[in-house]
Amino acid sequence: MKPVIGVTPSVENASNMHFVSIANISAIEGAGGTPIILPFVLSKxxxxxxxxxxxxxxxxxxNSIDPTLFVEEPHPKxxxxxxxxxxxxxALIQEIQKHQKPILGVCRGCQILNIALGGDMYQDIYAQMEGELLQHKQHAPDGHASHYVYVEEGSVLREIAGMEKIKVNSRHHQANxxxxxxxQICGMASDGVVEAIESREESFLLGxxxxxxxLAIEEDAVSKNIFHAFIEACKERS
Incomplete structure (x- = not known):
């Protein structure tokens, strides 16, 4: 039996349409999971x-995340x-945590995972971080890997990637x-932007x-390994 993976969709405010890119569905299916798109409900x-x-x-x-969730006013950017x-x-992350089920978050998903666990984030890295930063919102196709991430030795991500430096795509102006x-931090860009976080415990929590x-649909090995590791962790829990 393939594990069932709940997928949170994006939402368009003007139309209230919920949507998920085919790349997300394909990556989960390709790794052996059965994706289902979850509706937004607030009933406990x-x-x-x-x-x-x-x-x-x-x-x-x-889209961006409400900064009042981590007790900040909205930044102009x-x-x-x-x-x-x-x-x-x-609410769903916190409930999943009670069940100790695996979670994988990408981009905004990495940020909301961190916030749900009591962390915070930069609302705009270019306005709020010091020093010269890399181009984190690439001017290139979505499947193009544009900069490097340095992966922490001894981390789950390092075990998945099998190397200390990986090349990733980048479409964000915010970061944890x-x-x-x-x-704990398990991946970082050369400019100090946090690029990956994971649980210090045994459960699979990776952002x-x-x-x-x-990148997975472009046959990038590390990206495919991330999804396979996630699905394998879900199989073990199921």
């Missing part, structure tokens, strides 16, 4: 039921937010800052700032 009963039904949670990319998505994902409870789903 429904969130508990969803958490009990799925074997793992996949947090996709998307903050992008469009959807408060319902923010509240839903935080203070880490959430039980999390990456890039979009491995776009």
């Amino acid at each position: 009963t429904q969130i508990r039921q969803i958490a009990s039904l799925i074997d793992g949670l996949y947090l996709t990319g998307g 903050l992008g469009e937010i959807n408060p319902i998505r923010d509240q839903y994902e935080v 800052r203070k880490l959430g409870e039980g999390m 990456v700032q890039w979009h491995p789903e776009n």
Whole structure:
């Protein structure tokens, strides 16, 4: 039986349309999982039921995150937010944590995972971080790997990647800052931007700032390994 993976969609505020890119679905299917797209519901009963039904949670990319979740006012460079998505994902992450089921978050998903665990983030790295930064919002196709990430020795990500330096794509202007409870940095760009976080515990909790789903469909080995490791962890839990 293939593990069932709950996928959180993006939402368009103007139309309230929910959507997921085919790359996300293909990456999960390619790794051996059965993806289901989750609706945004705020009922605690429904969130508990969803958490009990799925074997793992996949947090996709998307718009910005409400900074009041980590007790900050909105920065002028903050992008469009959807408060319902923010509240839903935080509640669902915390419920999934109670079940100790695997979570994989990409880009925004990496950030909301960290915030749900008590961390915070830069609302705009170019305005809030010191020093000269890399181009983190690449002017290139989604499947092009544009800069390097240095992977921490002894980390789960290092075990998955099998190397200390990997090349990733990049489409973000925000990044994690203070880490959430039980999390550690496992990947960083040369300019000091946190690119990957993972749990210090045994459970599979991994967030990456890039979009491995776009690289996986281009047959990038590390990206495919990330999805395979996630699905294998979900199989063990199921």
